[in-house]
Amino acid sequence: MRFIITGPPASGKGSVAPFITKEYNILHISTGQMFREEIKKGTALGLELKKILDQGHLVSDELTDEMVRQRLNQDDCKNGFLLDGFPRNINQAKYLDAYLEEKGLKLDFAIALVADKDIIIKRLIGRRVCQTCGKNYNIYFTQPKKEGVCDLCNTKLVKRSDDTLEIAEARLQIYNEETAPILKYYEEKGILLKVDGNLKESYDTFLQIKEKVNAK
Numbered sequence: 123m124r125f126i127i128t129g130p131p132a133s134g135k136g137s138v139a140p141f142i143t144k145e146y147n148i149l150h151i152s153t154g155q156m157f158r159e160e161i162k163k164g165t166a167l168g169l170e171l172k173k174i175l176d177q178g179h180l181v182s183d184e185l186t187d188e189m190v191r192q193r194l195n196q197d198d199c200k201n202g203f204l205l206d207g208f209p210r211n212i213n214q215a216k217y218l219d220a221y222l223e224e225k226g227l228k229l230d231f232a233i234a235l236v237a238d239k240d241i242i243i244k245r246l247i248g249r250r251v252c253q254t255c256g257k258n259y260n261i262y263f264t265q266p267k268k269e270g271v272c273d274l275c276n277t278k279l280v281k282r283s284d285d286t287l288e289i290a291e292a293r294l295q296i297y298n299e300e301t302a303p304i305l306k307y308y309e310e311k312g313i314l315l316k317v318d319g320n321l322k323e324s325y326d327t328f329l330q331i332k333e334k335v336n337a338k
């Protein structure tokens with residue numbers, strides 16, 4: 123199975139992804155994660171990516187398309203994938219279709235999470251991350267037992283540098299202008315699955331997705 127998952131920032135894509143990849147035995151490919159790994163490595167590309175993302179801007183189509191193409195070409199994607207963070211606009215959606223067609227493949231479903239603005243903003247600016255074990259918290263929704271400290275490994279929690287209100291609103295606006303049009307694109311192809319992204323439990327979001335996949 124080949125899926126893309128889209129939705130405004132903090133609509134729960136990353137949290138629901140593991141349920142989907144486990145169910146369909148496929149790989150989770152997150153462009154955000156790919157970018158952060160590159161930044162962590164401190165390469166020239168990483169520095170360029172950090173500058174773009176810190177300003178709340180989008181990475182260019184050329185750069186993103188190329189990183190995604192190289193990733194999808196690897197053997198571990200043969201059984202399928204869940205693409206998260208890509209495509210972010212119509213051009214990238216067309217690029218993905220052309221890439222798959224060239225390989226004699228096609229996208230099975232485009233999952234679109236839909237969430238309310240106030241929930242999205244709180245999820246974004248309230249997010250705190252444990253850099254040791256990777257567990258995510260939120261000061262509005264899922265607080266750790268002891269303030270500012272990870273429940274699992276006792277590490278001090280950090281706020282990511284791009285989780286500010288200003289950047290959150292900029293990202294939301296960019297989503298609405300640039301990315302939201304791909305919903306119509308996939309709807310016309312008959313593969314769009316619209317899902318409620320406001321739910322607290324990611325597993326419940328997953329159940330909605332599974333039900334819709336089975337119904338098709």
Ligand SMILES: [Zn+2]
Nearest residue numbers: 252255272275
């Ligand atoms: Zn931890």
